[in-house]
Amino acid sequence: MSDPFKQAAGIRKVLTAGEDAEGRLDAWITANLGEEFSRSRIKALIKDGQLTVNGQPVIDPQKKVRAGDQIEVLLPEPEDPTPKGEDIPLDVLFEDSDVIVISKPSGLVVHPAAGNWTGTLVNALIHHCGDSLSGIGGVRRPGIVHRLDKDTTGVMVVAKNDIAHRHLSLQFADHGRTMPLERAYQAVVWGRPRSLAGTIDAPLGRAVGDRTRRAVKRQEDNNADEAITHYQVLERFHESPDATALASLVECRLETGRTHQIRVHMAHIGHPLLGDITYGAGYKTKANLLPDSARKIVSGFGRQALHAFMLQFEHPTSGDIMHFEASMPEDMQELVSALRR
Template identity: 85%
Template sequence: MSDPFKQAAGNRKVLTADESAEGRLDAWLTAQVGEEFSRSRIKALIKDGQVFLRGDPVTDPQRKVRTGDSFELTLPEPEDPTPQGEDIPLDILHEDDDVIVICKPSGLVVHPGAGNWTGTLVNALIHHCSNTLSGIGGVRRPGIVHRLDKDTTGVMVVAKNDIAHRHLSLQFADHGRTMPLERAYQAVVWGRPRSLSGMVDAPLGRATGDRTRRAVKRPDSQDADEAITHYQVVERFHEKPDATAFASLVECRLETGRTHQIRVHMAHIGHPLLGDTVYGAGFKTKANLLPEEIRKIVNGFGRQALHAFMLQFEHPRTGEIMHFEVPLPDDMVELVEALRR
């Protein structure tokens, strides 16, 4: 049987379905291309009109593949996987020969990945630090020992050499149980937790059917990772006589460091973060209860209301306890002040 995968002129590939072909178009094309492109990328190319059948574009990713169908797939030019330095401003809190501590703004992705090959914190660090960053994290994550979500603001530390990287990684892996690492966040959540302080102990893993989301798992689930968050209510907004509130400012401290941990845990106990369209979309209509001026600010808050305000760690060379705190960014200050009104 002839190979169904042939290289066409330019950056087009021709793929012909044989008698064993079955299923929807995006899944079949992904299987034919292999690891070169993810299924989500193939799906996007289909919707963008980059797949043709007998000269006509096919834009339905769910179209059934039939024996004899010969598809032309237009592929984008390959992107350089090695990040390049970019002159992106950094808010530097501390820097020496071993570490650099920054305050990350909202909208800045930490390291390159699908859809964000440039304009990341790594690109900024490469430009600022030249070739002094630790290489343990690989070419796409030089010096990176922990991360914050794209729209989460706050303190981060980066390793400038391999010794610092190993030492810091041990501290983050320990999560402050036996070492001096501490991390604290401020979040604005819907409502008011029943207890003014407490602990959420709920294992996390990938959400079923969506690899970008996380979900609470049963402890005996194969993909369940231990996740523990401690929280304390700092301030309540529009508190009522029955001890409920419209929203609350909460301080969270991590005992583990899972992806989206605070966002998932607070949603799990019924108090998702304001502005979190992934884990708190169902709460957005609550803003309709507010006066118009405040409602506009709440509805216009374009990210999850989460800020990593404190980071403490042991310096990898001197052993000194390094402690950094940064105030709420301007957009969260505006949100809190509006809620206070």
């Protein structure tokens, strides 16, 4: 009989179904193959003809497993990524065979997309550690489990293999409620929130008429995702006797991680981020209240004043609690110094 795999390159795994074997083929293989491959990946391999049962090719993931079945699956070598590696400098805080933690600079897009097919963090990571990527979903690429906006700076973790990708994805989906994930940001906002500490619980969804923007929605809206931000005022700038302030430095901790969450939430309570032309353009004239030297720096600040200074997570294989912090970038330090003056 000819080889049903057509001599394709890869790793062959042979499994034998025991007396208690039952259920769908894709589910059984995933449970018995270990954590290296996800069920969706196994399902795709079956449909692609990379599996035989008792020597016969099978392409139906829902086929039932029977006791004594000899199941052979071909696990192809990871394919090269579509994005190409580019020699873009990275500030690496930590790296091992499972994860890489970096401090992202302003202006760096995380993932290739329309308008930014090159020059992204993914391109940089493929160049930096492409040889150590073992393949995520069958492709030798970095596993992005969370994102920072192009002009937001700070700590990010990226997975280097399927096991790490799934483990980190679970932590970010859990939002730190039952797992040790923590995320904290520093932001400079206009004004001073009424309370020095508080929680913003306001669902978010796509803005009407503009798919790139997010907006606060009603709880019952089908387009609404739960979004919760905890904030604390750290410092007030140009405070008046009546306890108002021109601007404030706040720390925000995410209980959920929605697109533009901090930017939309702070604007929602009347305190948008300095430099945020998407959600706070109407506040830009407040800089005119500052002395000349400070006004020039504040008016010229060309991005939202947001920095992801802290990230904590559980290492996907060792179980160690990993804690990382990144200092406020120079442009935000200069902004804060100007406001203090």
